Amino acid sequence: MRRDFERTILVTGGAGFIGTNFIEGLARRRPRLRIIDLDALTYAAHPESFERQRAMDNVIPVQGDICDAALAADLLARYEVTGVIHFAAESHVDNSIADPVKFVRTNVSGTAALLEAAYRCWSKADCLQTARFHHISTDEVFGSLGAEGLFTEDSPYAPTSPYSASKAAADLLVAAYIKTFGLNATISHASNNFGPWQHDEKFIPTVIRRCLAREAIPLYGTGENVRDWIWVEDHCRAVETIFFEAAPASRYIVSAENERTNLQIARSICRIFDELRPWPGHRHEELIAHVADRPGHDFRYASCSGRLRRTLGWRPTGSFEERLRETVAWYVSRRGAALPASGPQTDPAHSKNGR
Ligand SMILES: NC(=O)c1ccc[n+]([C@@H]2O[C@H](COP(=O)([O-])OP(=O)(O)OC[C@H]3O[C@@H](n4cnc5c(N)ncnc54)[C@H](O)[C@@H]3O)[C@@H](O)[C@H]2O)c1
Structure with a gap:
């Protein structure tokens, strides 16, 4: 030291x-x-x-x-x-x-x-x-x-x-x-x-993990809840x-002012998987399964970061889509990513859905 x-x-x-x-x-x-x-x-x-x-x-x-x-x-x-x-x-x-x-x-x-x-x-x-x-x-x-x-x-x-x-x-x-x-x-x-490093229980790592395992991707309610995402x-x-x-x-x-519904996020990750690890005869979107909504589930969060940009000159870097790709790549490489040969296993009851 x-x-x-x-x-x-x-x-x-x-x-x-x-x-x-x-x-x-x-x-x-x-x-x-x-x-x-x-x-x-x-x-x-x-x-x-x-x-x-x-x-x-x-x-x-x-x-x-x-x-x-x-x-x-x-x-x-x-x-x-x-x-x-x-x-x-x-x-x-x-x-x-x-x-x-x-x-x-x-x-x-x-x-x-x-x-x-x-x-x-x-x-x-x-x-x-x-x-x-x-x-x-x-x-x-x-x-x-x-x-x-x-x-x-x-x-x-x-x-x-x-x-x-x-x-x-x-x-x-x-x-x-x-x-x-x-x-x-x-x-x-x-x-x-x-x-990188987000706990498995949270939403984006859950979707990635389920795509990797070709298991059901649990989505609360309709999936229309909106979140504002930052790298x-x-x-x-x-x-x-x-x-x-x-x-x-x-x-x-x-805030980077990237509003997306949970359904849009799940679909974006599925599309990345379709490209990175094609699943013959299937699309990863087929794994999306709607589950009972979280009690008191907030509908939409969206924030304005004007003060931070104006007074301290902060700016987000890269586009949301690029960062999401990098994130998927990080989790895939960390998990060694051996894919199952079989089709989807649907077990939304045993899944958690994050923030
Ligand atoms: N993750 C998000 O999207 C997000 C968004 C806005 C704000 N935040 C805030 O950012 C902070 C970090 O979030 P995160 O997602 O990294 O959380 P996380 O759950 O991944 O990590 C929390 C860390 O705090 C430690 N911790 C918990 N209880 C502790 C205790 N009693 N004493 C010492 N350490 C303890 C845990 O061991 C863990 O390492 C939190 O305050 C959270 O409210 C998170």
Whole structure:
């Protein structure tokens, strides 16, 4: 481990989907930044990410719970941390319907523990104005849209699932620490991410996995629900820009403005498979199977990232279709992709459908 670091930051949840991508990019782009990754390695984490981080000069992975206030305080003081980027969360809406209290513990109490540790440490070190806490939120805190309109940073909060309610509560705690204690914090609300390292339980990896296995692709309800998709690396660059450049107490929506219905996404992936791995006599679309809708399923999320583009010059890179292809290629190569010889096996009851 090198010793000439300019600064140390704590990233939470850096072994999850977005955190893994974030730390790999940030560590490469900023070799003089030391990054502590605090992750509990829940079922959603990639233990492999810790292995990869151990091989990096400027990343220290630490297995631990964000609800453990003493651990957070110790890490902040021991490594003289002057920045926190907080990704760690329970993130799957279906799981929040099955076990809401777990989401309150991690997403609300965990965020409170981190905020308190950061406030106390930075007050003591007299760096409350310069040290920064960046909180990763979601567009889901704004609830569901009808066919028209876009979320902006000024949209009212109207969360509908235990997941989005717990994220909204965490956002309000961050806002309270800004107002009450003068914490230098920022918040970003990202739309649906896709790309490498996403957990199998989420929608796009599920469709890819089912195409690979030629098994039924479960689609909630009619499949007409609309999501706004962003390439994970574009989100990561936005977070980096906001963390280093945004004004204190600012809030940004992070969206590439790619609205697609779930049915369109499933069909696009099926078409990519038709080209990449033709299935003689069939089209992968035949695998799509509509299943009972998720309770309280939000109809449409769509956000406007005008503030981020205008004030910080952020832009998404590449087209949605190119990025989707890259994503499919990543999962196919990771899975070794041996294809079954037989036809489709339909078992939608045993499938999950993500964000
Ligand atoms: N995935 C998306 O499309 C999306 C969109 C907008 C916002 N977000 C937000 O981005 C963040 C990261 O999302 P993701 O998709 O990478 O999630 P993920 O579920 O893939 O990863 C979450 C990570 O947090 C860790 N974690 C969970 N509980 C913890 C605890 N108590 N202590 C320490 N670590 C813990 C897990 O081990 C895992 O590594 C979340 O805050 C989520 O709400 C995600």
